[in-house]
Amino acid sequence: MATMQEVADRAGVSIATVSFLLNDTKPVAAATRARIEQAMADLGYRRNVVARALASRRTHIIAMAYPALEHKFGTSTAEFFTSAAEAAREDDYHLVLWPVGNDGVELRELLGQGLVDGVVLMEVQLDDARVGVLRETGTPFAMIGRTTELEGLTHVDIDFDTTVADAVQHLYDLGHRRLVLVSGDLDDPRFHAYGPWVRIGDAYRRIAAEHGLEIVVVECSDTTRAGHEAAAQILRDHARTTAVLVMNEFAALGVTAGLQRLGRDIPGDLSVLPLLMVPETAAMSNPELTIMRTPGPELGRLGTQSLIRHLEGADPLPPQLVPARLLPGESVGPPR
Amino acid sequence: MATMQEVADRAGVSIATVSFLLNDTKPVAAATRARIEQAMADLGYRRNVVARALASRRTHIIAMAYPALEHKFGTSTAEFFTSAAEAAREDDYHLVLWPVGNDGVELRELLGQGLVDGVVLMEVQLDDARVGVLRETGTPFAMIGRTTELEGLTHVDIDFDTTVADAVQHLYDLGHRRLVLVSGDLDDPRFHAYGPWVRIGDAYRRIAAEHGLEIVVVECSDTTRAGHEAAAQILRDHARTTAVLVMNEFAALGVTAGLQRLGRDIPGDLSVLPLLMVPETAAMSNPELTIMRTPGPELGRLGTQSLIRHLEGADPLPPQLVPARLLPGESVGPPR
Known part of the structure; x- marks a missing residue:
């Protein structure tokens, strides 16, 4: 495979001149261009012209x-x-x-x-x-x-740290002391190193500890059905919970509907606060969800x-x- | 701008040979290739090589x-x-x-x-x-x-005709005689000729008439908030409705939540049947929605x-x- 240097040597020009021609970045005199292209032809460099033109071509x-x-x-x-x-x-x-x-x-x-x-x-x-x-x-x-x-x-x-801090502070100020974080399912190999899930989990543990709260995390994949199961798990294993933070959108809808199906009033019995959601999704729930709005x-x-x-x-x-x-x-x- | 014919003439080869070289579709002897590339250089054809290589290139x-x-x-x-x-x-x-x-x-x-x-x-x-x-x-x-x-x-x-026919038949067989279709908003200029909305509306009018049902259509854009308004409109203007078909996904969630907020039990007071929805979205509602599942x-x-x-x-x-x-x-x- 011929290199650009070999083309330059054979054509008796600098490698920069070959580059100008290949990348169309500066005009090259017709005679010089002919010499370079002859050298490229002799050395079998043609496909590279195309490849380089492609590579250098700005597609926008x-x-x-x-x-x-x-x-x-x-x-x-x-x-x-x-x-x-x-x-x-x-x-x-x-x-x-x-x-x-x-x-x-x-x-x-x-x-x-x-x-x-x-x-x-x-x-x-x-x-x-x-x-x-x-x-x-x-x-x-x-x-x-x-x-x-x-x-x-x-x-x-x-900014996951600020998001979680603001969410916990809001619940804390309302008087909540028994929170649960419904996090992503970090056991799922596709997600064990997924930035948002790891960062929100870490931030929650730190911030809950700073408020002197017990740290309870329920892992849950991002489906409404998994959310239903998380709701059942919260009521079974953490019965005194008063507020639930939920990392994922579909899971949050599932947690809400799941708590309601098990007879709980929201927000009367439990508050639900999704940590990353858009208003359109929040409006799908009944009652409409209070959310941390994804930027x-x-x-x-x-x-x-x-x-x-x-x-x-x-x-x-x-x-x-x-x-x-x-x-x-x-x-x-x-x-x- | 030089043509491929001019390149062929100058190089003393057929236009087919130039094409073989440009499109890389057949091998071309090194000496012939050099003559063609020299001719291209003389005629300023180089950019076209790239253009044609691009044009003929299958990207998969x-x-x-x-x-x-x-x-x-x-x-x-x-x-x-x-x-x-x-x-x-x-x-x-x-x-x-x-x-x-x-x-x-x-x-x-x-x-x-x-x-x-x-x-x-x-x-x-x-x-x-x-x-x-x-x-x-x-x-x-x-x-x-x-x-x-x-x-x-x-x-x-x-197949919108079959979808609507099956949905109406299902409700009819259960005893429903007062249906409403919550359709798309065909007054919205972006959607007045949107195939699914037009075809579902047409199919519904025909099939409802075949069953001897009164034809009631409430137009509604595809947001949960518009669905809330459609729910209010149904209860106000079509108070004897017993079942609601909804064309759009977000609207269907809004209609369901809207009817509930106005004190109606689903399906006790009204049945809700979305015409195009996926199970994941159906599970966001409480109760989980019966749906026509989008293929x-x-x-x-x-x-x-x-x-x-x-x-x-x-x-x-x-x-x-x-x-x-x-x-x-x-x-x-x-x-x-």
Whole structure:
């Protein structure tokens, strides 16, 4: 396989001149161009011209990599996605969605096609195989989420610490002293290193301890049915609970409906406060849920803008953490 | 701008030989290749090499065009998308999601980049601007949905007639004679020609008339809040209603919660039967909803396979209509 240096040597030009021609970054005199292209032809370099043109070609398309088989694509996700697509459009980019798995295999295949200028990474694991793929392929990227090792990585994320602190404080101020966190199911191998679940669990343990509260965590996968089971478990094993924080959206609807099916009034008997939810989902419940509102619109936009600034060589945006904010509904009240 | 014929003339070869080289479809002798590339260099044809290599290149990527700003991307949509992505993977294709609008403008821009081999069209309008764009650009496509004019178009869709007939029959057999259809809001200009809403409304009017039932339709956009209002309207204007069919998913959750907030027991006072819903959403309600289950997994798969057969020149799959099937829950019973 011929190298660019060999082409340059054979054509009697500098490697920079070959690069200018290949990448169309500076005009090259016709005679020089002919010499270089002859050298490329002699050395069988033609396919590389195409490959390099492809590689250097700015498509103005960015992909949001979303592991759709591992993670539910619900209303919250749609907010991240549509706000990212809008932000891209405003800067004359197209955003497309790649439903590629967490293992990075399909991501690598798609990146090999040279179709996009960069990638916004969603549903980030603490140690994410996709980050390795993006680095190895030299693909610019921004994370909505955080790996444990963040050095030099463009990212925005939810401020889980502030979100959990505000939620616990709100319940505490109302008089609640017996809380349960319905967390994600960290035993599920797809999620054992999923950033939001780990960070919310850690934050809850720390903050509950700071308030002198007993720490009770019920693991629960993100389905309404699992939520029903978590509700039964709370009433059976933690009967004096007065308020339930729920990490996941579908689980929160299930916990609410499950507690009601078992005869409990919300918020009369128990308060329910989802930690990451959108108003549309909150309105599905009866009573409408009081929620910590997921900052999807802000983060979809910030993540995309961070990537585009990176692509265009602008000063990077600083990493930003945005908390979910309390949005009152009817599912939280003082304890009985 | 030099043509391929001019390159062939200058190099003293046939246009076919130039094409073989450009598209990499047959080996070309090194000396001939050098002559052609010299001719291309002399004539300034280089960029075209890239353009044509791009144009002829099969990417094995197909796009699902989903108007994410006009249509909610909910759990039902996610089923179509993930089943389509799985079907594509099984045939060694990648499926990506393009959140492009119904007007076809952004679709045209993306198609111009030559990034995908074909398109699966979602949320089809009766007269869909995107179909024109796909035809003009010569892009292979399959529809999940139907335009009014279907001649020669690859498509699969929900069998709305059977879905509505089965739903009405089920309620009729239980003894219900006073039904309301909560339909989509056809006054909304984004949806006045949206196939599913128009077809379900038409089917309902015909089938209700066949059963000798009064035809009552309440228009309602697809949000839980609009569903709350529709519930109030039903109780105010159609007080003797015993069963409610609801077209849209979020509206159905809103109607259910709305009726309950106004003191009605479901199914004691009124039965609620959503016409297109997935079990996960049905389980969000309390009681869990009896639903007509959207055939998203089948249609996502069939639509994608239809496109891939088209791309690979296999015999086309016949157009298929798949009905939503009754999935019992706890929201439908006999009238009081």
